[in-house]
Amino acid sequence: MALTQEEVLAGLAELVNDETGIATESVQLEKSFTDDLDIDSISMMTIVVNAEERFDVKIPDDEVKNLKTVKNAVDYIVGAQTQ
Amino acid sequence: MSTALKNTAHREGSRILAFGAARGDVDVVNDDLVGPIDSSDEWIRQRTGITSRKRASKELTIDMLAETAGREALEKAGIDGSQLGAIIISTISNPVQTPSLASLVGERLGAHLVPAFDISAACAGYTYGIAQADALIRSGAAEYVLVIGAEKLSEVIDPTDRSISFLLGDGAGAAVMGASDEVGVSESVWGSDGSKWDVIHMTNSLYDMRDNGAPWPTLRQEGPTVFRWAVWEMAKVAREALEKAGIGPQDLAAFVPHQANMRIIDEFAKQLKLPDSVVIARDIETTGNTSAASIPLATHQLLEDHPELSGGLSLQIGFGAGLVYGAQVIRLP
Numbered sequence: 001m002a003l004t005q006e007e008v009l010a011g012l013a014e015l016v017n018d019e020t021g022i023a024t025e026s027v028q029l030e031k032s033f034t035d036d037l038d039i040d041s042i043s044m045m046t047i048v049v050n051a052e053e054r055f056d057v058k059i060p061d062d063e064v065k066n067l068k069t070v071k072n073a074v075d076y077i078v079g080a081q082t083q
Numbered sequence: 084m085s086t087a088l089k090n091t092a093h094r095e096g097s098r099i100l101a102f103g104a105a106r107g108d109v110d111v112v113n114d115d116l117v118g119p120i121d122s123s124d125e126w127i128r129q130r131t132g133i134t135s136r137k138r139a140s141k142e143l144t145i146d147m148l149a150e151t152a153g154r155e156a157l158e159k160a161g162i163d164g165s166q167l168g169a170i171i172i173s174t175i176s177n178p179v180q181t182p183s184l185a186s187l188v189g190e191r192l193g194a195h196l197v198p199a200f201d202i203s204a205a206c207a208g209y210t211y212g213i214a215q216a217d218a219l220i221r222s223g224a225a226e227y228v229l230v231i232g233a234e235k236l237s238e239v240i241d242p243t244d245r246s247i248s249f250l251l252g253d254g255a256g257a258a259v260m261g262a263s264d265e266v267g268v269s270e271s272v273w274g275s276d277g278s279k280w281d282v283i284h285m286t287n288s289l290y291d292m293r294d295n296g297a298p299w300p301t302l303r304q305e306g307p308t309v310f311r312w313a314v315w316e317m318a319k320v321a322r323e324a325l326e327k328a329g330i331g332p333q334d335l336a337a338f339v340p341h342q343a344n345m346r347i348i349d350e351f352a353k354q355l356k357l358p359d360s361v362v363i364a365r366d367i368e369t370t371g372n373t374s375a376a377s378i379p380l381a382t383h384q385l386l387e388d389h390p391e392l393s394g395g396l397s398l399q400i401g402f403g404a405g406l407v408y409g410a411q412v413i414r415l416p
Contacts, residue, residue, distance in 0.1 A: 040130060041307045042346050049315055061308045 002081045008055065008074045015050045019043050029071040037070075057081055091223025097216065098267020099416050100162075100227075100259045103155030104383040105148040106370060107137035107237070107253035116249050119242040127249055132345020136252035136371025138237040145177055148255035149188045149233035152379070156229065157192060159416075160259035164193030168225020171215060172201050173208025173375035175404070176234045184233060194229070205283070206341045206403025207273070208232055208375035209256065213399075214271035214409055216260045231257040232375030239285070241301040247283070248302065250344060252371025256379025265414075269328030272320050273409035282308050283404035304404075313347045317402050317410075318354040324398060324410035335361045336395025337385055337415065341402055342367035342377035362389055374403065386415065 003011070013027035020043055033039045039047070044067075048059050051073070057080035059067075067073045112135040113124040127133060139148065149172060157164060170192075172185040185199035204211040209232035216228035233255035240248035260268070283304040291297035317340075325331060338361050340351055345367055352363050366381035373380060378399050386392060392415055400410035 042130060042310050042344075045307045045311050046350065049311060061305075061311065064307060 003055070003078070005074055005078055008077050009070070011054055012047075012051060012070065012073060012077070015047050015054065018050070019046050027070055029069070029074065031070050032068055033070065033073075034068075051077060055081060093223055094221050094262050096263045096266035096268070097220035097260050098263040098265070099213075099413055100261045101156045101159030101416050102379055102383040102386065103152040103157070103159065103257035104380050105151035105155075105255045106380065107139035107148075108143050109138050109140055110135045110369075111138045113249075116242070120245045120249060122245070122249075130344075130346065131250055132348075132365070132368055133250060133371055135369055136250070137254055137369070137373075138371075139235055139253040145174065145233050145235040145255070146184060146187055148235065148253065149184060149231050149257075150191050152233070152255035152257035153188055153192050153229055153231050156257035156259045160227075160261065162227055162259065162261075164189065164197070165195065167194045167197045167227050167229050169216070169219055170194055170197055170199045170229045170231070171212045172231045172233055173204055173212050174201060174233045175203060175205050175208070175374060176236055176239055177201065178238070185231075188231070189229075192229070204375070204403075204407045204409070205405060206343065206372075206374045206377065207401035207405070207407040207409045209258075209378045210271065210399060210401035210409030210411060211273060211407070213258065213260070213268060213411060213413070214273050217268040217271065217411075220260060220262050226262050228260045229257060230260065231255055232373075232377070232379055234374045234376050236302070236372075236374060239300065239302050241286070244301065244303060246306055247304045250372040251302070252373045254370065254373040254376045254380050256373075256376045256383060258379050267414040269324065269412040271409055271411045272324045272327060273407075275405045275407045277405070279308070279312065279406045282312075282406060310344070310347060312406060313343060313402050314350045314354060317400060317408060318351060320402075320408055320410050321351070321355055321398060321400050324400065324412060328396075328412040330396065330412065332357050332361065334396055335398055335412075336392045337362045337364065337382075337397040339364040339378050339382050339385065339397055339399045341400065342370065342381050343372050343403070362392060375401075382415070
């Protein structure tokens, strides 16, 4: 059963928290990973790999560059789940 | 019936007898590099774990670094250059395409008429060299082999590059291998993935320089892609190397990954679930990333800092431009 946008956001927020210590409530859809959350490219890749495992999706390297905001990532994961 | 041919008798195993090391003579701290990349000491530390890197002054050339490291390893092993059955140098920064660095350095070390050749396998080059030396010794083709990783990477950097240049250092690390009744080097797990050929690359070729006036070539990398491959794909290779050696993480005394970036080393160790008893090499903090030289340099340092590790097992894994990788478990001298 595919997860909803809210469920993916909650799961992603936990992964961000695990990697960076950023509070889960700060991980909001409109936030930019780099500008607002100050997540560097290496931490971002760690979050991506952990998200692949948690949500059972594939996120290619080329796609990671397009995941600027939390919403970009949530939408991508929601879409990838249903494919 | 045709006449039978003769060849050498096989041997049971090989082992590393001694390490040698030579580092650049200048400590380059982060503050020395931050201007052209609009960065800070904190930014570099956070992303790489490097506080300073060893770089060689103009007068200290790559062949001098290789010779110094090789001489120390031979002396510690108690053998003479003339006893070598082969000398293998891995490098990507030798300023001449030919002749090889190995034949020059070998001659200076007394290895006259000894087979000598260079290999190009970037940051996996030392582990490629160990794999070849192990095979040469076990086949009976050589009794002793000198393997050196030598780099003067400060010659192929761009001060304005934010992808890799600020990581790099200069140095040479050497290992003398010899025949052994017991297995001192496990079966190597090595390979290449040419589908990622350009993930770590030079900015242009010699032809580009000659025909199009392109600038001096320097190194670049796609950092996040390399990070993902170096941790999660290489963790699989490391586990396979342990399996082929017939041991588990709990049997290791040390873990010496290529000193690419402290963040890679930390995440790598996490993925392997190494017990606290395993000492992890972190030479990168003050030496920087020295490509083919990094594993022997880091192991040399580890044995100086922790002499009690002597006789223990060390998992070493190299990975880099190609992309190429190589891993084996060795018994520390």
